Structure formats: structure tokens, C-alpha cells
Amino acid sequence: MIRITRKVEFSAAHFYHNPNLSVEENRRVFGKCNNPLGHGHNYVLEVTISGEPDPTTGMVLDLKELKDILQREIMERLDHRHLNYEVPELAGKIPTCENIAAAIWQLLEPRITSGKLDRVRLYESPDLFADCTADTEVTGRRA
Amino acid sequence: MKISLTRRYNFAASHRLHSPRLSEEENHRMYGKCNNPYGHGHNYIVEVTMTGPVDEATGMITSLGDLDPFVHREVIEQFDHKYLNEEVPAFQTMVPTTENVCREIYKRLKKYPSAQLKGVRIEETLKNSFEYGE
Numbered sequence: 001m002i003r004i005t006r007k008v009e010f011s012a013a014h015f016y017h018n019p020n021l022s023v024e025e026n027r028r029v030f031g032k033c034n035n036p037l038g039h040g041h042n043y044v045l046e047v048t049i050s051g052e053p054d055p056t057t058g059m060v061l062d063l064k065e066l067k068d069i070l071q072r073e074i075m076e077r078l079d080h081r082h083l084n085y086e087v088p089e090l091a092g093k094i095p096t097c098e099n100i101a102a103a104i105w106q107l108l109e110p111r112i113t114s115g116k117l118d119r120v121r122l123y124e125s126p127d128l129f130a131d132c133t134a135d136t137e138v139t140g141r142r143a
Numbered sequence: 144m145k146i147s148l149t150r151r152y153n154f155a156a157s158h159r160l161h162s163p164r165l166s167e168e169e170n171h172r173m174y175g176k177c178n179n180p181y182g183h184g185h186n187y188i189v190e191v192t193m194t195g196p197v198d199e200a201t202g203m204i205t206s207l208g209d210l211d212p213f214v215h216r217e218v219i220e221q222f223d224h225k226y227l228n229e230e231v232p233a234f235q236t237m238v239p240t241t242e243n244v245c246r247e248i249y250k251r252l253k254k255y256p257s258a259q260l261k262g263v264r265i266e267e268t269l270k271n272s273f274e275y276g277e
Contacts, residue, residue, distance in 0.1 A: 018200055029201055031208055094202030098146050102197070105144050127151040128207070131192075132144050 003118055005048045006066050010079035013040040014095040017084075038082060043100070044123040045074065047108065051115030060115040073107045097122055101130040147261055148204045149192045152214055154223035157184035158239040161228075182226060187241075188266040189218070189248060192276075193258040205258035217251045241267040245275040 015038040016030040026034045033039070047070060051060040077087055083095035089103040101122040109117045120132040159182040160174040170178050177183065191214060195204050221231060227239040233247050249263045262276030 016202070021200065029206065029208075096197075096202035098148060098197045098204055099202045102144065102146060109144075129149050130204075131147045131149065133147075135145055 001050055002053055002060050003048050003050045004060050004063065004066075004115075005046050006063060006070060007044060007046050008070050008075060009042060009044050010075055011040060011042050012078050012081050012083050013038045014083040015039065016094050016096065018094060038084070041124050043078075045070075045104065046119075046121040046123075047104075047117070048119040048121070049112060049115040050118035054114070061112065062114075065114075069108065069111050073111060074104060077107070097124045097128060097130040101132045105132040145194065146197060146204065147192050147194045148258075149190050150207065150210060150214070152189045152191065152219055153186060154189070154219050155184060155186050156222050156225050156227050157182040158227040158234075159183070160238055160240060162238050182228070185267050187222075187244070189214075190264040190266075191252060192261040192264070193255070194261045195258040205255075209257050210255070213255055214252065218248050241265050241271065241273045242275075245273045249275045 015035055016033040017026055017036065018029070021029065047066065049061050049066065053060055077089070078100075081087060083090055083100065087095075087103075089107060090099065093099045093103070101120050104122065105117065105120045108120065116134070118134065121129055123129040159179065160177040161170050161180075162173070165173060191210070193205050193210065197204055225231060227234045227244070229235065231239075231247070234243070237243050237247075245263050245265050248265070249260065252260050252263065262274055264272060264274040266272045
């Protein structure tokens with residue numbers, strides 16, 4: 001089995017706020033990420049596809065096809081957007097690294113028709129990332 | 144789909160690779176320049192990976208407000224700018240190779256109460272990395 005990985009980068013704004021918690025609780029739980037005016041990150045997304053290379057093309061999945069899928073499904077939805085307000089897939093969810101990675105997994109999985117989605121790794125900063133990998137049930141939940 | 148969260152930390156420390164079970168010559172042959180009796184040091188990068196359910200109220204596996212102070216208290220404060228062989232008790236009886244440093248850090252972080260530790264990965268240099276998990 002071969003794994004291929006493509007990397008893309010997008011920039012987006014967000015903040016953390018749970019409407020079911022009080023103002024004080026939100027501040028305590030989320031700290032400076034609770035600033036209602038938001039803040040932003042340069043997210044780095046690594047998408048890994050696994051499978052056997054096609055005997056004719058020698059490819060698991062044409063990287064150009066993967067590039068087009070990432071542009072259409074991820075970049076156009078998330079790049080230079082406010083994740084709390086502009087992304088229907090995150091509506092009602094707190095846009096943490098975990099929840100964004102899970103939403104990206106759900107957007108990509110049905111669109112990978114050659115090979116299998118193996119891993120979604122989303123870096124919020126060089127020191128923090130979330131991984132989604134195959135198996136078990138969906139763990140991203142709604143607030 | 145399962146989700147994990149990884150946080151990177153770093154510390155700078157010195158060590159010397161020397162096993163009391165080996166002779167001077169064997170130590171020198173086994174560890175080479177890492178056997179220098181004066182020790183040497185690295186900028187270690189530690190990746191800590193946690194798993195568990197994503198909490199409904201916070202959208203998080205664990206809050207960095209909990210994880211960061213825990214890792215700092217249990218590991219970074221005790222390892223950073225220290226001579227591992229003498230100042231970290233575990234390495235008084237165990238060679239502080241990065242394999243063993245990985246296991247020691249895993250042992251210390253395993254008791255984290257708010258999520259499940261999946262693994263510890265250490266970059267000793269840009270060229271060497273080590274991973275430990277169950």
C-alpha cells in the first residue's frame with residue numbers, strides 16, 4: 001500500500017464561544033480565544049490518500065485531481081473566511097482544530113473515488129495539530 | 144473517523160551516553176562521541192499526542208489551558224536546562240538515550256487526567272526522531 005500526501009494552506013478567522021455557557025465561563029474555558037472580535041491563523045492542511053498504484057498510470061490518485069478537489073471543497077469554503085459565520089459545515093460547532101479537521105474529513109471522504117482517505121492533518125500553528133484517521137465513529141460533535 | 148490532538152513542546156538539555164554495564168572501551172565503541180565524559184546537549188522537540196472524545200461543550204479533546212501547564216510541570220520544568228544524567232532521577236540508573244527519554248516522558252504524561260495519551264515523539268536533532276506509544 002502506498003500513501004500520498006498533498007499540502008495546502010489557508011488563512012481564516014475564528015473565535016471560541018459556547019452560547020450555553022455564561023460570559024464568565026466562556027472566558028474561563030476559552031481564554032483569549034473567546035475574544036468576540038475573533039483572531040486568525042494560517043492553517044496548514046495535509047491530506048493523505050492510501051491505495052495501490054493503478055497499473056496503467058502508476059498513480060494512487062492523480063495529484064492534479066486531488067489538487068482540484070482540495071481547491072473546490074476546502075480552499076473555496078475556508079480560505080479567507082470567518083469560520084464562525086461563513087462555513088455551513090461548522091454551523092453550531094466550535095471551530096476548534098479538532099472540529100475543523102473532522103469537517104474537512106467529512107467533506108473530502110465521499111469525493112475521493114480512487115484510493116482511500118487515510119489521514120487529515122490540520123495544523124493551526126507549527127506547535128498544534130489535529131489528526132483525523134479512518135475507523136470508529138464520527139467524534140466531532142455539536143455545541 | 145478518530146481524532147487526536149498533538150502539541151509540540153521543547154526543552155534544551157545535556158546528557159552523556161554511558162552504561163555502567165559496559166567497560167570503558169565498550170562504552171567508547173558503542174556510544175562514540177556521545178560518550179564524552181563532559182556531556183553534550185540538544186534542543187529536544189517533544190510532540191505529545193492525546194486522544195479521546197471531543198467534548199461537546201468545548202469542541203476539544205483537551206484544553207491547552209490544562210495540557211500546557213501539566214506538561215510544563217511534569218516534564219519541561221524538570222528537563223529544561225538540566226544535565227539529564229544527574230538531575231532527572233530516572234536517568235541515574237538508565238542511560239538517557241532518546242529512546243529512554245521518550246519512555247520516561249510517556250510514563251510521566253500517562254497520568255494526565257483530562258484525555259488519553261496516545262504517544263510521545265521526540266526530535267533529538269533535525270535528523271533523528273523517536274516515538275513511543277502503547
